[in-house]
Amino acid sequence: SSTAQTARSESYFALLRGLVKDSGFYAIASLTSPLVMLLLSPFLARTLSHMDYGALAVLNTIVTLVTGVSALGLAPAFMRVYAYDCKTAREQMDTLSTLTLLLLIILLPITTTGVIMAPWLSAILLGSTRYSGAIQVGAVLVLTQNLTIPGLSWLRVERRPALFSTISMMNLLVNAVMTLVLVGALHMGVAGSLVADGLADLIIIACTFPIIFWRAGFSLRLTIATSMLTFGVPHIMNLISGWVLQLSDRYLLGHLVSLSLAAAYSVAYSLGGVTSAAIITPFSLAWWALVYPLAKREDARYVFKLIFRSYSFVLLFATLGLSLFGSSVLDLLFPASYHGQATIIPIIAVSTMFSGLFNVVSVGVSLQRKTWLISLYFLVSALVNIGLNVVLIPVYGTMGAALATLVAYVALALLAYLCNQWIYPVPFEVGLFLAALGIGIALYLAASSLAHGQRMVITWSLYSATLLLYGLSLLFLGWFLPHTRRTHSQNKSEYDQGPT
Numbered sequence: 001s002s003t004a005q006t007a008r009s010e011s012y013f014a015l016l017r018g019l020v021k022d023s024g025f026y027a028i029a030s031l032t033s034p035l036v037m038l039l040l041s042p043f044l045a046r047t048l049s050h051m052d053y054g055a056l057a058v059l060n061t062i063v064t065l066v067t068g069v070s071a072l073g074l075a076p077a078f079m080r081v082y083a084y085d086c087k088t089a090r091e092q093m094d095t096l097s098t099l100t101l102l103l104l105i106i107l108l109p110i111t112t113t114g115v116i117m118a119p120w121l122s123a124i125l126l127g128s129t130r131y132s133g134a135i136q137v138g139a140v141l142v143l144t145q146n147l148t149i150p151g152l153s154w155l156r157v158e159r160r161p162a163l164f165s166t167i168s169m170m171n172l173l174v175n176a177v178m179t180l181v182l183v184g185a186l187h188m189g190v191a192g193s194l195v196a197d198g199l200a201d202l203i204i205i206a207c208t209f210p211i212i213f214w215r216a217g218f219s220l221r222l223t224i225a226t227s228m229l230t231f232g233v234p235h236i237m238n239l240i241s242g243w244v245l246q247l248s249d250r251y252l253l254g255h256l257v258s259l260s261l262a263a264a265y266s267v268a269y270s271l272g273g274v275t276s277a278a279i280i281t282p283f284s285l286a287w288w289a290l291v292y293p294l295a296k297r298e299d300a301r302y303v304f305k306l307i308f309r310s311y312s313f314v315l316l317f318a319t320l321g322l323s324l325f326g327s328s329v330l331d332l333l334f335p336a337s338y339h340g341q342a343t344i345i346p347i348i349a350v351s352t353m354f355s356g357l358f359n360v361v362s363v364g365v366s367l368q369r370k371t372w373l374i375s376l377y378f379l380v381s382a383l384v385n386i387g388l389n390v391v392l393i394p395v396y397g398t399m400g401a402a403l404a405t406l407v408a409y410v411a412l413a414l415l416a417y418l419c420n421q422w423i424y425p426v427p428f429e430v431g432l433f434l435a436a437l438g439i440g441i442a443l444y445l446a447a448s449s450l451a452h453g454q455r456m457v458i459t460w461s462l463y464s465a466t467l468l469l470y471g472l473s474l475l476f477l478g479w480f481l482p483h484t485r486r487t488h489s490q491n492k493s494e495y496d497q498g499p500t
Helices: 002-047 050-070 074-085 089-116 118-126 129-146 149-157 161-185 189-216 222-232 235-256 259-272 274-295 300-333 336-361 363-367 372-396 398-423 430-451 456-497
Strands: none
Touching: 002 161, 050 089, 050 118, 050 129, 050 189, 050 235, 074 089, 074 149, 074 222, 074 274, 074 363, 089 118, 089 129, 089 149, 089 189, 089 222, 118 129, 129 189, 149 161, 149 189, 149 274, 161 189, 161 274, 235 259, 235 372, 235 398, 259 274, 259 300, 259 336, 259 398, 274 300, 274 336, 274 363, 300 336, 300 430, 300 456, 336 398, 363 398, 372 398, 430 456
């Protein structure tokens, strides 16, 4: 019995270590993307006119929405069918080929329509036909971005994070270089920036398509296509609701108060959401490639519990660190006109943490093929967010928007947890998480009170000590306390059995 327990412990540790390793590789690409955008944004703002830069921002938002909707949720559907439903390697290859051909069938008419209707779309969306060429490039960009899905999804499900990150970083490098050339040297304006995005996508397509068709061939299996569409189409509502959930607060701030306040809120929001790029996105890329193989294990629910405990504690630690040091970073990097928004950084950080927890506590939806529930979660959360924004922003400004975001993401995670316990119960140790969250809030309030009015050196020293204390507290709650309870339970069981 002792040997079996030791073997299981080593197996769990190996799983967690593999998840951390994969997330680390994905983190390289995830962190590189915002860094490149941070470098390109000032260049584009100085090179393009105010009107052109605004048009580029609107077009990027529209391309993101259309790209997500036209993909019909096929990326998560492919990962489920490939890793969970397929029984043989041939079926997996047929699934990959079906995904690729299905995307081409869906996207070619959409892209052709966008190119033909570009003048009309330019007048409707941007108020002028001068951006017709940029609209045409944007329509092609919808095609190229979606054609990166098969290769990148295949690398994820096969757990090739190093190759995934390498190709993604090549994509970002080409994007940065071509933007400098096309916009800066050749003065192609808005269209040049979009062309640079498309050329970067072609790098991924060129690296993956030949291998896909060499390994998988050209086969379209209608049964597989139906299975993927049935699973994936409900994700469209998730994407639209998520799009509204993330962008409505800035739009409403600009509409109800002022654009300058919306800009200041966006800066603080980006600082408070750092954990999304640093932890949540890399974890999600590794997580959804690992979920389906784990679900086949007899102890899958116990493994999910361990992953939730470890992941949530990492998020809590990062959230406290961001909440403590975020205001100092804001003061150091941004003009004084932005410093007044420091108070919303902790609220956005906690909101981001709950959005990250959603990925784990909603695991049963994908395993039980009830993806329509995710649509319901996002729809309810988006409506809550919009409703609270309309009520709170006129009274409390950016603080009202931040509080609306927090309530919406808490509702998202809570709905997912409650429904998951109904369709696929997992002992997620919510009590342990809430205890750790309460300790973090108490430490933040105490440290902020003691640091008020102190010099930066003293403030940072106090914050560092607080973060260290919180780390030790999480270590006790997450490792020593469960280990002590488990040992006590085993000793009690042996004592109750009596001598043999």
